[in-house]
Amino acid sequence: MANYELSPLPYDYDALEPHVSEQVLTWHHDTHHQGYVNGWNAAEETLEANREEGDFSASAGAIGDVTHNGSGHILHDLFWQSMSPEGGDEPEGDLRARIEEDFGSYEAWEGEFRAAASAAGGWALLVYDSHSEQLRNVVVDKHDQGALWGSHPILSLDVWEHSYYYDYGPDRGDFVDNFFEVVDWEEPAARYADLVEKFE
Ligand SMILES: [Fe+2]
Structure with missing residues (x-):
């Protein structure tokens, strides 16, 4: 059973102020990113249920939901790690x-x-x-x-x-x-x- 979970941010919600506000980071992580995690889990459950029942009428939509929500989860995880309060430099x-x-x-x-x-x-x-x-x-x-x-x-x-x-x-x-x-x-x-x- 798929059970993806939302990881905490690697810094405090206000850590990127003033560049990214505490309010935006809170909504973005807790609501938007959480939504993609939930959407991925729900789509996997649909696929699993469809396989057990042998009814694939909803499967194509659920496959698309895996791609959309899974990509959203993966890219948000990377986005949080692509920033930090110590950042602002060029790569070395x-x-x-x-x-x-x-x-x-x-x-x-x-x-x-x-x-x-x-x-x-x-x-x-x-x-x-x-x-x-x-x-x-x-x-x-x-x-x-x-x-x-x-x-x-x-x-x-x-x-x-x-x-x-x-x-x-x-x-x-x-x-x-x-x-x-x-x-x-x-x-x-x-x-x-x-x-x-x-x-x-
Ligand atoms: Fe986002």
Whole structure:
């Protein structure tokens, strides 16, 4: 029986102030993220019940719900880990070198990532594409539309309106500027190292 659970934030709700308000982080984690965890569990239960009953009339919808809610849970987990009160620096070490190799420069990566964040209807992601063995930026609508098969997110930026509207109104660019004030590369660097170890 599937039973996904919402992990606590890796810092206090007010830890990212003034860049992300305590109110937004509370709603975002406790209500929105919790909703995707609940939705994933419910969809898995539907699939399991359908298999037991041999009635698959609701299964295709539930499969779509797994993709939507599961992607929402996975990307929110990464989003919380992509920020910290100690953040705001640029990447260093092997990940920095790979960004420079695959994008030409850190500045080119950041410019492209900001463009992705501006255009997305869901998320801007820095991913490791295991097929091509390279880093890429990906523009995601909702939580899953625009995904590239074989890609593994290592840095995520949530640009759903629930992520910034209360703090910044329609000025998404202001929110993205503030994301870069708290961006934390420790988890992305660790994920990148694991992926290189696995695929290269
Ligand atoms: Fe979100």
